[in-house]
Amino acid sequence: MSGVGEILKAVGDFGLFQKRLVLLTVVPCFSVAFHQFCQLFMVPHLPHRCDTSWIRAVGPNLTEEEQLNLTLPRDVDGEFEQCSRYSPVDWDLGSIMEYGLNTTEKCIDGWVYPSAQPPSLLTEFDLVCDRRDLDDVSQAIYMLGLFxxxxxxxxxxxxIGRRPVVLISISLQALFGVGIAFVPHFYVYMAFRCVVGASVTGITMSMLALATEWIGVTSRPTAVLVSHCCFAIGQMILAGLSYGIRHWRLLQIAGSAPIFAFFFYTQVLPESPRWLVTKGRIEEAKKALQKAASTNKHTIPPELLEQLKPEGQTKSGSILDLFRKKHLLKVTLIMSCAWFVNSLVYYGLSLNVANFGLDIYLTQLAFGAVEIPARVGCIFILQRFGRKKPQAILMLLSGLVCLIISGIPEDQSVVITILAITGKFTASSAFSTSYVYTAELFPTVIRQTGVGLCSMAARVSGILAPLILLLGQYHRVIPMAIFGGVPMVGGLLCFLLPETQGTELADDIGDINHPEVHENANSTSEKGDMKGKGGQVNESTKTTYF
Known part of the structure; x- marks a missing residue:
């Protein structure tokens, strides 16, 4: 439609300008990784017991052991109960020691934790006993923010454009991310986390669109997946940061404050020329493309720039277009399912890092480290095998690994952790493939709407993942069985999608209305007789058709 693809070839598919843009898109990934998983280290597993200091009023000279023996019941293993105590009585110490206490109650006066532990979300907001599920609920609320x-x-x-949304999202993440460190109540903490989650989505989706729409076909997967590698590095940094800073408020500040440095984006972040053209802002698109060409030390032929105009009036896309068009409907439903499945497995493993039996910091470090070869390897896989088959096969493998984990005995922590790392590898690769694949399937006028809808499906499963983990209270196999079974269905559905490897991005919905054009384009391009205006190859022959 617009000829932006041909002009980008003259600008340079992946020159200095695009490399700078990729650098701008990857930097926020470090803070995104922090916010995704920081709470895992703020709620440590600590021994706790009911506060029974009431007995000090009648027995001030009791030792701690005597106090606990008199005021706490024991479980079937002979250990002190963590969530109940004997009810206080108005007796003297002698009567209590002679007759003992029998009536139990919940920890009305709070809990006591190891004194040497630094403040954490668990100790400060008492996320134990009846309140222990608030940890997973809070993770679900954060995922709701992503949704x-x-x-x-x-x-x-x-x-309004990719650039303004990135700037708005960075501002929200900076203000509310640091604000979390000063919240007085846990429900305020959850509300702030919800806003931060929304900002994370705004950054990742709009950065994805910018990278996709500025970079040529061959280099597009590399650019997108480099940012995913930085996300993996961010997870490794989180492991080290949380190991060194155990105070949860200081850790929150350390992970959130650096985002303020990204306000210089207001001066250097470009807008997408494809988006500008679809909005009829041709002169702005020309200036952006000429600036990029100058940075890349290339020159755009004037006659090529003159062709930069929509063929007639470009109609803005809406979410309804995704359901009105038969081919878009199929893509939307299947890719939404793929994102749902990928997110369910990815977060099901990531948020369960503390329950695999090994040190949480080392496991998190391994989880982050394994994503780097997964993301880098995905670049070569996509270039060699296309998009469709890797997407389907990686999803099937991630589900298979989770099913195997569900059958491993609980005491085999090393084997479970190795399998979990393997599952994280395949899930990360599948997720990266989804980002590239989805951005190529939707036309520019509704690309962000389409990606946003698929991402919404992912966020629904992100909300469900920590809640599914709660089912482990009934049987440890249930969560992993769910995380393993669902990807099998999603992986098989992906075989119904079209292949987009080597195709130009579609700009308008009309570019994907005629599937037969793609078949004809392949044959006629070989004969060299399909030309557009000015002798240029018609861009519509290279768009993605279904």
Whole structure:
């Protein structure tokens, strides 16, 4: 439609300008990784017991052991109960020691934790006993923020542009990320985390669109997946940061404050020329492309720039277009399912890092480290085998690994952790493939809306993942059986998708209305007789058709 693809070839598919842009897109990935998984280290597993200091009023000289023996019941293993105590009585110490206490109650006066432990979310907000599920609920609330970010920032990015949404999201993440460190109540903490989650989605989706729409076909997967590698490095940094900073408020500040440095984006972050053209802002698109060409030390032929105009009036896309068009409907449903499955497995493993039996810091470090070869390897896989087959096979493998984990005895912590790392490898590769694949399947006018809708499906499963982990209270096999079974269905559905390797991005919905054009384009291009205006190859013959 617009000829932007041909001009980008003259600008340079992956020159200095695009490399700088990739650098700008990857830097926020470090903070995104922190916010995704920081809570895992803020709620450590600590021994706790009911506060029974009431007995000190009648027996001030009791030792701690005597106090506990008199005031705490024991479980079937002979250990002190952590969530109940004997009810206080108005007796003297002699009567208590002679007759003992029998009536039990919940920990009305709070809990006592090891005195040497630094403040954590668990100790400060008493996330134990009846409140222990608030940890997983809070993770679900954060995922809800990611979901709301998809609903808000996806369509907003298609309406006002990629650049403004990135800047808005960075501002929200900076303010609320640091603000979390000063919250007085856990429910305020959850509300702030929800906003941060929304900002994370705004950054990742709009950065993805910028990278996809500025970079040529051959280098596009490399650019997108480099940012995913930086996300993996961010997870490794989180492991070291959380190991060195055990105070949860200081850790929150250390992980959130650096985002303020990204406000220089207001001066250097470009807008997508494809988006500008779809909005009829041709002169702005020309200036952006000429600036990129100058940075790359290339020159755009004037006659090529003159062709930079929509063929007639470009109609803005809406979410309804994804369901009106038969081919877009199929892509939307299948890719939404793929994102749902990928997110379920990815977060099901990532949020369960503390329950695999090994040191949480080493496991997190391994989880981050394994993503780097997974993301880098995905670049070569996509270039060699396309998009469709890797997407399907990687999802099937991630599900298979989870099913195997569900059959391993609980005491085999090393084997379980190795399998979990393997599952994280395949899930990370599948997730990276989804990002590249989805951005190529949707046309520019509704690309962010389409990606946002698929991301919403991922966020729904992200909300469900920590809640599914709660089912482990009934049987440890249930969560992993769910995380393993669902990807099998999603992986098989992906075989129904079209292949997009080597195709130019579609700009308008009309570019994908005629599937037969793609077949004809392949044959006629070999004969060299399909030309557009000015002798240029018609860009519509290289768009993605279904």
């Amino acid at each position: 709301l970010g998809c609903m808000i920032f996806g369509p907003l990015s298609d309406r």
